[in-house]
Amino acid sequence: MCADTTDTRTVPDYKDTLNLPRTDFPMRAGLPKREPGWLERWERIGVYDRLREKPGRPPFTLHDGPPYANGHLHIGHALNKTIKDMIVRSHQMMGHDARYIPGWDCHGLPIEWKIEEQYRAKGLDKDEVDVVDFRQECRKFAEGWIDIQRDEFKRLGITGNWAAPYLTMDYRAERIIAEDFQKFLMSGVLYQGSKPVMWSPVEKTALAEAEVEYHDKESFTIWVKFRVTDFSMPELDVSDEEATDDEREAVVRAKAEAREAFVGANVVIWTTTPWTIPSNKAVVFGADFAYGLYEVTETPEECWAAPGDRFILADRLAAQTFAKARLSDGQWRRLRDVTPEQLGAMTLAHPLAGAEGSGGEWDGPRDFRAADFVTDDEGTGFVHCAPSHGMEEYDLYRGLGMLEQVITYNVMDDGSFRSDLPFFGGARILRENGKEGDANKAVIDKLAAVGGLLARGKIKHSYPHSWRSKAPVIYRNTPQWFAAIDRPVGDGQDTYGTTIRERALRSIDELVTWTPRSGRNRLHSMIAARPDWVLSRQRAWGVPLTCFTRAGGKPTDPDFLLRDPAVNARILEAFEAEGADAWYKPGAKERFLGDDHDPAQWDQVFDILDVWFDSGSTHAFVLRDRADGTEDGIADVYMEGTDQHRGWFHSSMLQACGTIGRAPYRNVVTHGFTLDAKGNKMSKSLGNTVVPDEVVTQYGADILRLWVAQADYTADQRIGPEILKGTADSYRRLRNTMRFLLGAVSHFSEADRVAPAEMPELERWVLHRLAELDVRVREGYRSFDFQGVFRTLFDFCTIDLSAYYFDIRKDALYCDGDTARRRAARTVMDLLFHRLTTWLAPVLVFTMEEVWLERFPGEDSSVHLQDMPETPAGWRDDALAAKWARVRQARRVVTAALEVQRTDKAIGASLEAAPVVHVEDTEILAALRDVPFDDICITSGIALSGDPVPSDGFRLAESPGIGVVFERADGGKCERCWKILPDVGTHRHPAVCARCDAALG
Incomplete structure (x- = not known):
């Protein structure tokens, strides 16, 4: 009878000896509840103002096309403002002083129409109300919606000077709008004509092309x-x-x-x-x-x-x-x-x-x-x-x-x-x-x-309708005020032409970069074919045409318009102090004409300016007139929807060409429209609208921002519940990458840092990828290609990092002692952390702040106060990258072969395998012999052979000449790292391999 030789010694539990990742960063984001706290924090520590204090940075200004102060935000607003925010934040983090002054369009028919509706509900007649009182009602209405929309925009994570936005109804803005109108008056391009214009019988006013939409009738x-x-x-x-x-x-x-x-x-x-x-x-x-x-x-x-x-x-x-x-x-x-x-x-x-x-x-x-x-x-x-x-x-x-x-x-x-x-x-x-x-x-x-x-x-047939009242419009001959776009301006600013049209067309081709390029063609064709600009509207809420006409005169008479700098100056002084209401107060005509002109000889014009002249003038009182504007009054970029080629892009171009002689922008970026998941136009009546507030409440603003980043904004975008679910899934995968990074760099210090030259090739390959990505990310942000930037970073995080580098280096991070390999990996993780958080911060403003604060807590800490780190060009190593591309190609064959064995239940994990890899290409074989290929494949061993692939070897069609023959690993299982190796159990610490024995000390 044989003796019982069973070893009854207890094998120690080595779990506590592992360098497991340590982080409190949660898997579940809880964005809807947590994002408001970060907004409050940014406001408390004054992030936007602190960024302005950074010295010596070249300015970059995105000029905000003003939304209308009328109603809650729709999904198009969210798309628009998020793209703008990504432009501003990315340029700030690339070393600019990127300023963003949000603004609102406050004058015009939509607000006036709302006040008239309120009057009609009370049985009042607008025409019987004092015009100044009526205008004050309009002002209060706009103020209320500005406050609401400001909070809704801020909830989306939009950065900017929210404390001092620009408003077209501010007194100074009204003064400058009037001043720029006077430039048209004095330069000779203003005239009164009687011609057919698009007219809304319901709203009783002329309409611009941008105020018209086409529906079947x-x-x-x-x-x-x-x-x-x-x-x-x-x-x-x-x-x-x-x-x-x-x-x-x-x-x-x-x-x-x-x-x-x-x-x-x-x-x-x-x-x-x-x-x-x-x-x-x-x-x-x-x-x-x-x-x-x-x-x-x-x-x-x-x-x-x-x-x-x-x-x-x-x-x-x-x-x-x-x-x-x-x-x-x-x-x-x-x-x-x-x-x-x-x-x-x-x-x-x-x-x-x-x-x-x-x-x-x-x-x-x-x-x-x-x-x-x-x-x-x-x-x-x-x-x-x-x-x-x-x-x-x-x-x-x-x-x-x-x-x-x-x-x-x-x-x-x-x-x-x-x-x-x-x-x-x-x-x-x-x-x-x-x-x-x-x-x-x-x-x-x-x-x-x-x-x-x-x-x-x-x-x-397709017929023009007012986009406000939705009623059909007609062409109606009526006296209106026009800016002649083919008449010499006569202001001496002739670098780009003598007429508004000439200046506009040359600006389009010589001064502006268009994203997408088709925007150039669209605006060029519109301006090349357009008639004179109708400046006047027959309403009450707006900036009046501050001019006087000869009583009883004809528009063709040379002295029909009063052109007197002293009168103009008195008007501007009053507008600065009292706003445009000064034009409507009793005695205004006598006040402005002064002692120089007989009031009986002159008629005061009471038409108001087209609101597109208001918004087209914003460059004058935002870029040129404010301390946080630009030195030359020109914006680096205008960014709006494609409909603004006939709207704000268009009117800004005409207005600026008539006042400063050129386009007011260097770049024009255009986004498409937002459609439902089936590609249909959103409509409340169809019940297919997606409301930003509801998305934020369910998912969080970062999910909405991520949807914007994933979309090709230059075309029409689709959004719906299933699309948002897919976006949320992408977010979770990215969040998991950042969570792993946080765990890997916990307690990392400068003493742990390893110089690139001392790193293993795998780490140097990651540095090479960072050098490539740094160029791609910066080029993408500079060219406003957010989809390209995010797709590049998402693929890097999920494919290069999570499924490759992290997968390989988990073993070294968890099981190595204080080895050079582990220090190098942690150094690379630190470098990854700083780049990924700043590269992604313009898109995922809340999540990257959460990631940053998890590692760098503190009252004044914020990822949005950081710049994207400079990445040394010397990290790039194309020869090394080519070598590791071959290694990775071979790894794919091995992992695919082992997945077959795992599916067939032959093994439970890849560490149970020690396959034989046949490689016919001598260059690939040499590369594999030069690296720890078993660690790269996460196996306990690998044998490399230059012999032809056996007939029973596993192959992949895309990798000819590489084959895998499955073999089980030989030896005992290390109870600490789980590798199966022949030396397990032969060291001082029981049931571990030599590497783990050394780590245990």
Whole structure:
């Protein structure tokens, strides 16, 4: 019987001897509850002001495009402000004095509209309220929303001078807006004109293009008959004395035949705005189109044509026109060609000419001529012209010098016809609620009654609407004030051109960098094609056009506008002290004109400036006028949504080119729109909106910021619950990386630091990656590529660090004693910590602060007071990186082979393996023999062979010539590091390997 040789000694528990990571940094972030505390802390220690105190730093200024002080923030606001914040913070941490002065647009129709709504609810009439009192109500309304929005922006972690933002309604701002308007006045580009502008009948004011959005609208469409009343072609006269009698008779006969054919025929026009027919003054045709004279041969019931009726139409459009008139093929025929010369010899009558009760309103002949804006794509080949309600017609007759003959004033500011207009007086194009009024129907019914209609119908098309009231707009001729963009400015600032347009176009190409580049093309094309800038609005809440006009004078008179520097100075002095309200106070005209001018000789202008002039002027009172502005009054960057190419980017360019002679910015960065998860536009009615406050409450602001960083902001972005869940998952993975780093560098001191030259190759490879990343991160932040920066850092953290370097070095960190290898790893972890926290701080402002304070607590401590550390270029080692790329390639094959064994339950962990790795490439084999490849693969041993891969060896298709044959590790399991090695149990400390025995001392 054999003796019992079982060893009953107790194996010590070595867990407490390991250098396990030590950190209180929680796995669960709890951002919604914890972020407000960091906000309070930043305000308490004055982070923004302390950054301004750092000396000798080059300035960098992002000029804030002002949001409107009206309503809670939407997701577009969150996207916009977060991108701006990442720009400011990243440039600050790259060594700049990066200033950010938030601002608000306070004037204009949206606020005025809200106050009017309040008045209407109380049964009050705005027009019966003192204008200064009304303006004060508007001011209070804006102040309330500024406070609300400021808190909402700050909750998103947005840094800036929140204590002293800029407001367009501040007295000094109103003074400078007026001052810049006076520069337009004095330089000669300001003029009063009467031309069609986009007009909101509901809001009773002109609108800028940026205040208009396009929606589908169903419109009436009509085909209207303009009767040919005369035909005269003097070029048919024969004056040649040598002409024969037969030749003379042929000419006379041709002239008579043409007259007989055309007189009494009808030129047919097509329009989608029947209400413009009472303002018709002309019809135009295309000089290059083929036209014909057509005759109706028979008609069905319910048709406005009769047999024998003759119509002149473009040949290409005749069939579809007759179809609209309910005439089938065979019920009409083509009689003859009609040449452009013959069209020009015709005289047309308005369809309402001679109508009983018209009072002669439409009895005069209509002008009839060729125009280059006529098309034969739809309609009839003829266009009816009401130059008071269409820019193309207006421009045509302005060029002909005929505006006085064709301009009408039939439509009032509320969209109703003037009360004395026959048949239609008082009829409204739109009702007060923006719905269809009775004007179109009244016009159509009257045309039908007098036999002026050929057909009618309805069409759904894209149509301009006011983005505030959502009501359709019209083009309406009304006296307005304009800035001429092609008139020499006359201010001596001619470096980039003599006109506003020239300066703008040269600025776009020579002075501004565009992100994305397509922004350049968009703004350039808009400014190249735009008309003069309409500066005036017929409202009360805003900065008035501070000018006077000659009483009884004409806008074309040279002395129509008062240009007196002394008067201007008095106005500015009053605005500085009292704000723009001073313009509306009793006795204002006498006060400003002083003793120099007779008040009876001058009229005071009470229109207000377009709010886009206000916001376009912000560079003047923020960049140029403030101590924390810029020396040259130029911003380093403007950043807004793509809609601002026709908004703030546009108006700022025009305003600055008219006042300082160039663009007010060096960079323009543009983001797209925010859509729901399916790519649909967000709408409260659809219930698909994502509210920033709700995201912050559920996830925290850092998750919302991370969503911004992960998105390609230059295109439209999508957001929804599932997308945010994915963002939160990315955040958790990144948070785990930072938690590991914190544990690894706990109690790290300068005494532990190792010089790069003394580090193992693996650590030097990490330093190489840091040198590469430092360049990429800085270039990315400088070029506003936040998606690229974050993707680069996220991949580095999750792939290079968590799944590779950390995975390999856990063993050395936990199990080594005070070895050079462990000190080198901890040194690298420290270097990683300082770079990752500062590289990521512009994006994850709260989380990186939490990480920083976990390691560096203290009342005055903050990661946002740090700069990104300079990374020595000498750390870069491309040859070493190439070598470790080969090592890593081989490691992937080994880990994949072991994963098969783990899945098959052959092993539980990679330390149970000691595989044989066959490498046919001698360069790769040499690299593997030069490194501790078993540690890199986290196995207890590895054998390397240059022999061909056996047939049963594991391979990966992407790594040909490398194969793995599985072998179990031989020896005992170290109870401290868990490696299986032959020497386990042969040392002073039981059941450990030589490395662990040395660590235990």
